[in-house]
Amino acid sequence: MMSEVTAVDKTTTLAATPNTDAEYEAAIDQYLSEMKRMTGRMAEQQQEIEALRAETDAIITDIMQMLKAA
Secondary structure: OOOEEEOOOOEEEOOOOOOOHHHHHHHHHHHHHHHHHHHHHHHHHHHHHHHHHHHHHHHHHHHHHHHHHO
């Protein structure tokens, strides 16, 4: 039986179901590493979202001011 760690942009597949303690530890380390990578990516994406939200708010404010002036 194969195990998978699925990410938004890639899939990591373990060669086989771990049988020994060392294999389980390696698999867990792999899963934790993928979780950390995903957490970092989510943080980056959240920063991008916040920047786009601020830019959108500024554009809306500018448009509203232009409409009031017209």
